[in-house]
Amino acid sequence: MILQISFFELQKQFKQHGPDFVGKLQSQYGDIFRVKPPFLPPLYFVVDPQVNYELLVKQSPPLAKPKLIRRATRSSFGNGLFTSEGALWRSQRQLMQPVFHHGRIGRFAERMIHHTEQWLAARQDGEVIEIDTEMHTLTFTIVVDALFSTTGADTAVVAQALYDLGAGLNAQSKSVALTLLPEWSPLPALRQKQRGSQTLARLVQAMIAERRVIGEADSPPDLLSMLLFTRDAETGEHMSDQQIQDELVTLFIAGHETTAVLLAWIWVLLSKHPDTVIKLHEELARVLDGRVPTLADLLQLPITASIVKETLRLYPPAWFIFRELAEPITIEAGTMAAGSIVFMFPYTVQRDGRYFHNPTTFYPERWADGFERNLPKGAYFPFGMGSRICIGNGFASMEAQLLLAAIAQRFHLQAIDEAQIVSGVTTLGFAKSVRMRVNKR
Template sequence: MTAETALPGPDSVVRGPRRLPGLGNLPAFARDPLAFLTGLRDRGDLVDWRLGPQRALFVSRPEHIGELLTGVETVFRHPELGWAFTLLLGDGVVTSEGPAWRRKRALVQPAVRPRQVRSYAGTMAECAAALADGWRPGQCVDVRREMLALTQRIAVRTLFGAETAGREDVIGSAMDVAQRAIGAEFRGLTLFLPAWVPTPGRRALRGAVGVIDAEVGRVTEQRRHSGEERDDLLSRLLAARDEEGRPLSDKEVRDEAVTLYIGGHETTGTTLAWAWYLLSRNPGARARLGRELAEVLGGRTPSFDDLRLLPYTEQVVKETLRLYPPVWLMTGIAKEGSTLGGLPLAEGTVVWSSQWSAHRDARWFPDPGAFRPERWEVGAEPAVPDHAWFPFGGGARACLGARFAMVEAVLVLATLAQRFHVDLGPGEVAPRTGLTLQPGSPMPARLRNVEQDIPEARLTRTQE
């Protein structure tokens, strides 16, 4: 793609960095995707580049991002996400298109509506309280591992109920293998290899997906055979019917269950790990969070009804999602006759946007590298433009589990942070790109009891 064939006009499209024959900008992208995409943003709002043989356009302005997010299924085709990603998620609501996507979304959406998410809140807080009961002051923990294990338990209980008790680690280990395989494929040349080409990563992924399929199939068969209805996501998937009265097939149930599992486990666990990292390095924010929790909860486990009383806790989560968005990349493929910003796009152009670079753009977020939860206070200035913050995507294909994830993150953080300080070491933790934006190294931390700080926090609050 060139500026002339994609978006005409010398002031419309900026040519990207120098590209290699046949490879385009793939080597630079593979070395450090986040730095590469940030570099594209700094070149201009519309940047022409190539990922291997693919013609690509990178967009950075919120209005252009909004066109991309809201135009998938109409102006843009849903992108092919690679062999590894598709093998894991199958033909679920994330990967399907057209009528199949509309049918599946209609069937899955009722399971994650606000009323249903409310019913899962008790399990979220209960699991978090059980973890806190097992923590001890002075204990050293790996924050990332602790948060992923916790959200894994929550995801398994809310999704499958009791049938997987004692089997959480089996699913979790398989998901870890899948995460690494998808990240490795996306950053390397195997993204463009035919599906039949064997690689060590692909063999490992096939084994992991086999484990996941067996576990999900076992639970689904048990539930169908028992005929028992429960208040979990699997029961809702099994009970769902489309307009013609057709249920989801076992394969469709498997695909949607895996998609919901990843959304409820991987993304939220990662967000919580990053939240502890940021709070540990920002004692002022941690103190303000503690004051809110002490005043509202007074030591009791939070419930769904407490969410509206914990605005700063939610702001901490939103600011964490700004700085370390689990989903860090969105793409769409231009259809024939597509436009963006009123300018024509060549058919087949892959339009890219990045939560990582947009969320750290100083035009929309002053002092973008700073952790400032108060950005999200009602009436705060400057106001954040629409589509400058999009951790859950947007438009018709916005993440169905967004409400579930926010409720889970706020309740877990409130439950744990009112009882413990989590003090991470001084070293920097760099992010690693994969299926989600994960911490690139262990996150060792020492636990400290928060009770001794509560009287002081209340006194400070009164003085304010």
């Protein structure tokens, strides 16, 4: 079916109603429908697991991100994994994949716990915090340490650069006009974005130069060193300094936002489900007995893991994914023309009652007994799927589980405010900060 709608009305509905708007369209038009704004390429909205799987996993070569998005983000991300395509993307993904192997990212578990313990030590019994702000601060500190081994005064400089860059990108996500304008335009949002991007670039360039001088043996074991000294298995070549910079900035932007949002939603959901909290506390007491969690403990914490998985189901950090078709693709419902842009919606599919019983209910127990293996392919994809699945998904999941375990065994967090989803951007954050009271256990 075809939905005739102006682009401005489509943008308005996305801004004001976000995921609810897509759900209403699905109920009216079905699981696959075409949206045809005048003067723009066809848009396809897909909320069908089988088609999701076909498009993201089985298509070869992988579908590309839309040109408009790549244009808007290239000045910030360069040719990192987020924006690159074709042979460059394949080469970079092949080089970087071993860096994110479970065995290598596991070395960061101790640092995650170190920073979490510092955060916990600063908490006061009965204190009221803004949970989204606090989780952003904590995950920011962790990702800066993981990427650059940077702490103290340098972190403040990085924080300001990230804030400037993020504010500009956020403004572009809400305005097509800002996306279409040249990056050198003198508008405040674009100038702020450029300022942040240029500052980050200078910082990363200086770090790369320093590491090249001191060499691999004396460099700290962080992600910068891993990328800097990684060689292509076939050619023996290293990444160029520019490519390392692009990848680090990409990882930097993505490496704390999604995990911070995930953790904030976890605390909000647990605040509403005391029965789940009791089960979590029992598991932590049985396995940890008061000590700090380690990477090895995660295998013994299935309830902790299921809380993370269930939160990702209800509130996937990116609630939609989009791709551009370089050539026509035929699916059961018909043929999608070359140049079409396809939107896929983890949020909507993962709340579909055909695949999940009581789909809007927070019920971590559903993930027991191999539940995920019996789901249709393409029904659960909070980090995407296929060859372009988020390369840091293992890092994010490990971080979320460790931080959940470390914090939950020391404090109980109770929401004071009702959480409301922010509309109009890809990340499912809060419309306004959510206050929570922190009580010692």
